[in-house]
Amino acid sequence: MMQIQVNTDNFIHGDARVIEVAEQAVQNDLEHLGERLTRVEVHLKDQNADKHGPDHILCTMEARPRGEGPMSAHHEAEDIQAALKGAAKKLKTRLSSHFDKANAHR
Numbered sequence: 001m002m003q004i005q006v007n008t009d010n011f012i013h014g015d016a017r018v019i020e021v022a023e024q025a026v027q028n029d030l031e032h033l034g035e036r037l038t039r040v041e042v043h044l045k046d047q048n049a050d051k052h053g054p055d056h057i058l059c060t061m062e063a064r065p066r067g068e069g070p071m072s073a074h075h076e077a078e079d080i081q082a083a084l085k086g087a088a089k090k091l092k093t094r095l096s097s098h099f100d101k102a103n104a105h106r
Contacts, residue, residue: 009045
């Protein structure tokens, strides 16, 4: 079972809704890899603090494949949901490529 941990900075309130959206983004793109992952950490950061601007939300997702080192992906976007979706898609691509190569070498 894959554990999902959500971390936010001082400018993003890590309330139940943010955690729910983050968990949904991870599950949508990484659930099929869940047996191969022990944990996914989600880090959300508002790069402009309390000022607004384009692409100011940074999402970093770090996956921990069983028995291997962590792999991560980043995405900057205008809002939390877009940042989460972008990072999850990038991480899915990276993990899928990594696991495909590992399977090919067996």
